[in-house]
Amino acid sequence: MPTIVVEVMPKAELLDPQGKATFGALQRLGHAQFQDVRIGKRFELTVDGEVTDATLAEVRTVADDMLSNAVIEDVVAISVDGTPVDVPAAR
Amino acid sequence: MPTIVVEVMPKAELLDPQGKATFGALQRLGHAQFQDVRIGKRFELTVDGEVTDATLAEVRTVADDMLSNAVIEDVVAISVDGTPVDVPAAR
Numbered sequence: 236m237p238t239i240v241v242e243v244m245p246k247a248e249l250l251d252p253q254g255k256a257t258f259g260a261l262q263r264l265g266h267a268q269f270q271d272v273r274i275g276k277r278f279e280l281t282v283d284g285e286v287t288d289a290t291l292a293e294v295r296t297v298a299d300d301m302l303s304n305a306v307i308e309d310v311v312a313i314s315v316d317g318t319p320v321d322v323p324a325a326r
Numbered sequence: 327m328p329t330i331v332v333e334v335m336p337k338a339e340l341l342d343p344q345g346k347a348t349f350g351a352l353q354r355l356g357h358a359q360f361q362d363v364r365i366g367k368r369f370e371l372t373v374d375g376e377v378t379d380a381t382l383a384e385v386r387t388v389a390d391d392m393l394s395n396a397v398i399e400d401v402v403a404i405s406v407d408g409t410p411v412d413v414p415a416a417r
Contacts, residue, residue, distance in 0.1 A: 236361060242368050266388060270327060271372040277333050281362040297357060
């Protein structure tokens, strides 16, 4: 069954305290090469049957309305079995 | 500055209650095409300077030791500016 991956990140203008804490830990432990860490979410949706344009449109809707909070997060990528797809937002 | 993305998912044999809850919500709202949802994490590491083999080895160490918990999670992908890279585990 095809797997669709939706990637969601906190918006660039938000602080992302979880990422900042991880960044601080990396610095303390001597990993000085890293300049910033941001932490988002990765959703794996398993789909029954073929992935059609209608499926992708539904994934886009779900990604925008349920898997992410548009006030604080961006959907940064959608991919099908490892291949990035470009699905325009419904609105 | 290059961005390295580390993707971490709960191991397949774990239940992932957060994913199950999201899957249940999708079903209730009529998105019946989806058969399963699993939720993992996506780390964006910003790196100072060029990404060398040493950088990738350090990213691998950080991904295995700090960004994921090997008991319950797998590092499923590491990519540099959108290009997947294959970095063998340190151990």
